[in-house]
Amino acid sequence: MPKRRRSDEDVGEDCARAKRSRTGSRRNLLDISDEILLRILSYLPPRELLRTECVSRRMRALAADGGIWKTKYLDTFTRPRLRAPTVVAINGESVDWKSRFKTKTNWSNGKAKLHELEVARPPAGPVIAKVHNGVIITVDPSGLRAWSSKQGTRTLRAHFPLDATSAATCLSTENVDGQVRVLLGFEDGSWLVYGYERDRFELHCSHLSADGPLLAVSLSHPFAMTVSRTKFLSIYHLATRDSPTSCCKDISTVARFQSDASFSPISVSLRRAPSGIIAAVAYAFERLHSGWCMGLQEIRLSGTGRILESRLASSLETALDRESVRQNKWNMTTRFTSSMPLAVHPQTRSPPTSLSYEHPYLIGTLADNTMMSFLVTSNHDRLEIGPGRRLWGHTSAVSGAEVNNRGKAVSISSRGDEVRVWELEHVMTGFPAKTSTRIRAVDALSSIAAALARRGSGLGLALPEMKRELELNRRWVGFDEQQVAVLGETADHTQVMALYDFT
Structure with a gap:
């Protein structure tokens, strides 16, 4: 039978059926x-x-x-x-x-925005600085000042004139119940403790010691530690009236030691432990025919300030030390571990340019463009300095570095504006990662490149910027979680603070 030809009525019926098969209106992602x-x-x-x-x-x-x-x-x-799968919990x-x-x-x-601050003009003396929780504390003959970020710029938040007749030589900070505590050491052996809160400084206590010019200080409430150029190490207990943020009513000397040798540079620290407080001083010393080595002394204190133990460790072990420990003839609290000396070649046997110790990391910067990193073991049974690791990356002498207790370190070369970030946890544990990262400003062209862009291919405007860059001597670096501060001095003795902001 021949097929029936489709009529117009059938076509309309199919179209209606097709339209009826659609359900609902169109939907998009935002529904x-x-x-x-x-x-x-x-x-x-x-x-x-x-x-x-x-x-x-x-x-x-x-x-x-x-x-x-x-x-x-x-x-x-x-x-x-993490070496094993686990649940990571972060409070807050x-x-x-x-x-x-x-x-x-x-x-x-290594990307950051760069800001520059002129913190002191000549004839002011050298500026001492410390970075602490987003606040930069500086001290110079004009007084104690605090700088912090405000709407993307660095502004002066507080200034406190100093009445001291002696120049400040060292600075330490800590956080006590939301208040920043500042410990200042002076040339005449005196030291002052200030509190910084709500954009103002307040003097808490002062003390005049007979130790001589102070070289380094450290603060961990209610203890303070000072080291002088006359080889004295003193530990003080700061008694307060009611709370940690109140003024000191009494200062007592807990311990006072004197060294037979002079050590420089050094790094001091006070840290809390379950048994009380641990005062540590890291230093560099020279052994005959062995180059420069690292030394570390720990003094364990109870919560009331009673001395529990004093221990020593170094990064070099000798045959005499091994034999004496093996025969147990001496009741020694000193323990050693083998390590390469700082200098490999005789022509480079020069002392470290700076030291920084925050348990368990100890680093030293050298004049041969390298650094040395050590891992310190400190527990109830032993104190040891692990084998050193030499770090390469800088193209000029390293003038300063700072490390925190999580293994992050920042170093600065004396010239060349080279700032590097190191992850020492990866370096010391063999974790596969790059050794360091160079910090670069990303907010625009550098001053030299900008001058070239304004002038085209000429060098006229760029030469003053190049001369200023070469004359800038950088001698200190500090950092916190959000920024790196580099303190430098120009040829006319103007103090300049370069701030690298990572936020």
């Missing part, structure tokens, strides 16, 4: 609930999350969710360092995880 969108966004890489924030206000709020960025932070920077729910991820990423890449 999905926030819970499902957060789940989808959690699979995006950080770069795509930042792009998603530009879609709409709703997507900006979702892409900036703290839970997503917390997971990104832990997966990128925390869990890869008010953490801005996105900002923390950004800061950590900038640290890893």
